[in-house]
Amino acid sequence: MAEKKRNSSSFKLYPKLSIATVKTSTPIREDFQADDFELSESNTLNSTTTTPESHTTYEKSTIITSLENVALSDEEVGERPTHVANVGKDWNYFHPQDASSIYRLVLEENDCLKDLAYRWFNLWEEHPKDGIAFMLQFYIDVAGYQNYNMVKLYDSDQFNEKNLLKKFEHNWSQGLVDYTYLLRTNSNWSNHCKAKIYQFVQEIVIYCGKKQSYEYTMLQELFNFLRIMACSKSRPVFHTGVVLAAKCIIPLSKLYTITTEELGKYVSTKDVTTIEVANVRSLFQNKTVLVKLLGLLLSIIQKNYSCQDKQLKDMREECIKSLYQALKWNPDFFFKSNILGMFTKLLFDTNNEVRLIVIKILQKLMKNKRYYSYLKIKAADIMRQVFVHTLDMDYNIAIASIDFFTESLRLYRSEFSQTILNKIFMMIYDKYYPLASAAGRFLSSFISEMSEDEIGVIKSVIRFSKMPRVEHMLPLLVESLTDCVPELHSYKIILRLLLTSEEEMEFESKAKLLQIMCHSVIQNLTGKAIILRHEHREGEIDHHKIGIIISIILPRIITLFDMFSEDVDCIKVLLEMLISVSDQGVIIEYRTNVIQILKIFAQHFFDSNIPDVLDLISTLFYKIIANGSLKLEGSGILGKITLFYKIIANGSLKLEGSGILGKIFKQCEDDYNAFISNYEESWSKDDIIQFENILLKIKSLLKCFNVPITWALDDVEHLFSKVTKFNETLLSFNLLCGLAHEKWSLQSSLEGIHLANDDVLLKLELLRRRCDDFLDVCYKYLKIDTSNILMETAYECICELSITIADEMYKRGKPYVDVLKNDKISEAQKSLLLRFLHKFVFNVLVSDSKALKHLNMFCKAIMERGLPFEILPHVLTHYSSLYNKYGDIFDMMLTDISKIDLNVMGMVVSSTLFIEFTNVMTTGTDEAAMQNLLQQFAKILTTQSLVPTLRFAVDLAFCREENLPFLRYIVYLCNSLSAESKLFLLEYTYKTADYSKFCKHEYVLEFVMLLNSSKRKGGAVAPKGRQKRILLTSSTRTEDSRISTEETSAYDTTN
Incomplete structure (x- = not known):
């Protein structure tokens, strides 16, 4: 135009x-x-x-x-x-x-x-x-x-x-x-x-x-x-x-303030000249006019600053920024004008950026002593309103809200309610590290106010770590505080508290302090915690600092072990720390200390029957030995030869001599053979427990080493053919040993296969068959509904072995994939897996940590292509109903699938919707579940993934006449299509084999009519002036979705 x-x-x-x-x-x-x-x-x-x-056109004096x-x-x-x-x-x-x-x-x-x-x-x-x-x-x-x-x-x-x-x-x-x-x-x-x-x-x-x-x-x-x-x-x-x-209100406020100050100078002077009297009169006139002008501008802003027109968010931002700048010059005038009420009202604005700006402005006001007397009266009310936004869907707003409380803590400590304090403290364990770090800064400020020195800060952290329901999440607490509480890195002070009696501390407090120190060391050495959040800290590693830390800690490990040998949590965290230390080449300088540590933990391996402790000891031995960090020599328990240095590249160890690890292997094998050969049906409970401990140790060794022990899965199964409460733990350990053995055998067999040989396909077939035999045993135990222990172990073994097979075959190329790939599983096996998930994941009676662990394992098996995608739609039917609990995991998985293959994404989503549609049609399920599922998928589907999703959905709808109502539901997704995509989908529908058969059906006609529309529904139209003010829709999350409750809170395909 x-x-x-x-x-x-x-x-x-x-x-x-x-x-x-x-x-x-x-x-x-x-x-x-x-x-x-x-x-x-x-x-x-x-x-x-x-x-x-x-x-100038006026006298200078005026x-x-x-x-x-x-x-x-x-x-x-x-x-x-x-x-x-x-x-x-x-x-x-x-x-x-x-x-x-x-x-x-x-x-x-x-x-x-x-x-x-x-x-x-x-x-x-x-x-x-x-x-x-x-x-x-x-x-x-x-x-x-x-x-x-x-x-x-x-x-x-x-x-x-x-x-x-x-x-x-x-x-x-x-x-x-x-x-x-x-x-x-x-x-x-x-x-x-x-x-x-x-x-x-x-x-x-x-x-x-x-x-x-x-x-x-x-x-x-x-x-x-x-x-x-x-x-x-x-x-x-x-x-x-x-x-x-x-914008005009800022300089006008400045003029008002300067005029008021000038007037104050004359008022405080007793003797004034005639000229000065004229100036005072002029100043009074100016001030009167300025007040009227400020009132006029403020009335404009007050009337319109909160207009909830989505296209006017920039206007609201400029209004509150200008009011804040004006407030700094003229606080009395603006506080009388209820400018604070204007700010707090915009805390509930529909726009994220506006809410963020308001929170940051309130933060600046609260920490300014100039406004203390006025804000002291309003502080509790402001805090209640800001606290809502610590659960805001926008993490930047949630972080800014916590920073607001951190800045307010010094001046308004007495106004904090215990509810606000406790809930901010709990956010230290949030799944998103930047938010947890903000909560950590708040806690750091809180305990600094209470503590007189470094020791006081450390003791405050110990007290906080004893809060109920979070004991197992201590690594997250240390991670949140590691950048804002330098006292946690004062290892000399911490060791003095642990090893001397200068400060009276209970054993429980000392045990907690040891764990805090170990987690702090781990994070300094690795840059991250042993529990990973969805968004975790990636700290920089200072190699010079690492040497200093090891020089302080390593010589005192033996003393710490002796002090806390009866505390399992302390032993575990000591081992975790030593594993992190073992990755550092500098430990070669502490050879004597390392030999002593290996001796102590070799003995502890036989004395302990705690699975996690045994696994960590095996890992420690593997880290020190297989990494070639240390060449051990000695006599007595170390034997007469150099051990642990001649290691095959794949980590297996040829047992020669009677070194520390060789003694462990030999002892486990002898004990195992002795029990197998002396088995009697009249074994007592103590005999069973002893045998369980032997299998437990073998399982821990097999996780890290390809141990040449004469052992087979069938040996134990033949002895205990009937599962009872008396032997279910033993059978689960035996199954885990079988898993570790199968993984080592798979890797060894594949390394021994050469594509140039004629019998390569036969060997791969035999290998696939052997893996299937083990999986059949696992599915057999998965069927036993009376033993939760065996069901969970069997499920773990199925997922772990499937992932291992996928890892090994995909990295070796197409010939291996063609033979070993598991494209489909039987309906019986699929049914068993889904029954397990419904019992142990989608059951509200199961603890969150256990449910998340099992779901994480399933998602990883799917994403690593160990299990076929065809199982996933049956699980995703819970996508909407359990979104608060598992939404992050589902979102991450679907996003990754769309990156891998849009067609797979389309197949998964359309199949999920069709399963839910079938439930609605056959069982009379409420349609609300279907609608919620559609809305949830609409949020995650991209423009690129929408078309394949709808294409597969059209295929499903036209399979038979009973499926045609499915078109009525997928119309919701069609509304988001561009005109070009609608045209493509329309042409695809016309080409569907049975379109001519059903073209007169009402659902088909409605679907085609929508696709024939040339413009996207809800597209841009000419605005019609300002919108009416609207109420804020929910922008907050539930508290339950904020707290991390499981070490593996999100599947990680990198591990």
Whole structure:
């Protein structure tokens, strides 16, 4: 559409604003370059070239001295954009059309904005009506209506508020391009222009402040015009009027404060001259007018600042930023105007950015002692409102909310309720590390206020670690505090507390302190905790610091072991720390200490029957030995030869001699053979327990070493063919030994197969058959509904072996995949897996930690392609109903699937929906579950994955007539398709084999009619002015979804 240009002939009556030769520097915005601006002598507002500093039409005595140098700081003006070129779509749309307008001078000429304000002021002094009209035109130009001649309109006798509003509201979109305007754009060019516009209107206010009070009447006329704009139903005019009013309130507040301070100086003086009396009178007049102007601007903002039009979030942001800047200059006035209530109301704004800005502003107010007396009364109420946002769906807002409480803690400690404290403390265990770290900073500030020295801080952390329900999540506590509590890295002080009696501490506290120290060491050595969150910390590793830490800790391990040998948790965390230490090459310098440690834990391996401890000891031996970190020699228990150094690359160990590990292997084998050969049906319970311990130790060794022990799965099964409560634990250990043995055998067999040999396919077939035989045993135990222990063990073995097979075959290439790949499983096996998941994952009676562990294992087996995708839709039917509990895992898995193959994603989602549809049709299930599932999938499906999903859904719907109602449900997903995608799907539907058979069916007709629509439903339409205020929809999550309750809270395909 051709743009209609404003008739500029009327401007010939007025002097033109243009470039001058006098350069002046002025702060624009922080994101501007420090451009120089000029004013030319030609075509200026008057014939002289006087500068603002020399110009005055009043007696010097009547000018407030402090106002002469008033200016806005960079923070008050805003960020400075870099200089940008006049190019781009926004420039094409909004560049100035009238060469004589203020709009062009502000946007395009390099004039100093202070000088422009001065020259406009000269114009107003000589021709008040013309000056006002010129500025009103500038306001309308900014709003996008450059084709309106405000000068001519203002000059007419019919100029009044009612006629002006009618003018704006009649054909309000005329002259706008794509229904947009400058303040709604966000390009570099438009941000640069907006910054200059905002500073110019502020410079006008500042310059007027350097004059006497009657110049404020001119401001009142300008501000009244902004009030008229803010009453318009035209969004561009409304938006522009409110934002410019908000920007003007900052310098006006500064002028009010300076005027008040000047007045206070005279009031405190007893003897005043006649001139000073005149000044006081002038100051009183100025202050009175300023109060009225502030009230006018504030009324504009108060009426419109919370308008919940989604397209006006930028307006709300500018309003609250400006109010905050004004508040800093004039707190008394604004607090009386209930500006605090305006801020707290916007805490519940529908826009995330607005809520975030308000929380950050409240945080700055709360930590400022200047406002303490006023905010002290309101603190508890403000805290209650901010606390809601610690559970905000936007993590940035949740983090800012916790930071608000951290900053408020020092001044308002007494106003904190115990509920707020406890709930923020619990967020230390959140699954998202940045949020947990914010909660850690809060706790650090909290305990610092209570503690006098480092020891006091450490004891406070110990007390906090004893909180109920979180004992098993101590690594997360240390991770959250590791960057903000340096006392946790004071290992010399911690060891002194542990090993001396200088400080009286209970054994329980010392045990907790040891665990805290070990987790701190682990995180310093590895950069992360042993429990991984969904979003975890990745700290930098300081190798120099590592050497210092090891030199402090390692020589004292034996003493610590002796002190805490009876505490299983302490032994486990000591082993975890030693495993982290064993990865560091520097331990070779502590060879004597390492040998002693191996001796002690070798003996402890025989003394202990705790599965986790045995696994950790085996891992420690493997880390030190297989990594080649240490060459061990010795006599006695170490034997006569060098052991653990000659290691085959795959980690298996040829047993030669009687070294530490060799003794363990030999002893386990002898004990195992002795029990097998001496088995009697009359074995006592103690005999069974002893045999369980032997299998437990073998299982731990097999996890790390390919142990050549004469052992087979069938040996134990033949002895205990009937499962009872008496032997189920023993059989589960035997199954785990079988799993470890099968994994080692699989790896060894594959390494021994060479593709060049003729019998390679036969060997792979035999290998596949052997794995299937073991899986058949697992499925047999999975069927035993009376033994939960065996069911869970069998499930673990199925997932673990399936993942191992997939890992081994995919990294070796296609010939291995063709033979070993498990594309499908039998219906019986699928049924057993799904029954297990319903019993142990989707059952509310099962603990969260156990359910998450099993779901994590299943998801990993699916993503590693150990189990076929065809099982997944049956699990995803719970996607919506259990989203609060498992939503993050499901979302992550579906996102990964879409990255792998969009067709697989489409098949999985469409099959899931079809299963739920079948339940609705066959069992009469409530349709609400189907609708919720559709809505949940709509949130995760991308534009690229929607089409394959709907394509598979169409295939399912046209299979038979009974399935056609399925089309009625998938219409919901079609609404999000682009016109091109709808056309593609329509053509695909026409090509479906049975389309002609069902084309007259009502569901098919409805589906085709939707696809025939050319535009996306709910697409962009011309706005109809401002929307009504709406209530905030839920933007918070439940507390249950915030707390991490399981070590493997999300599946990790990297491990």
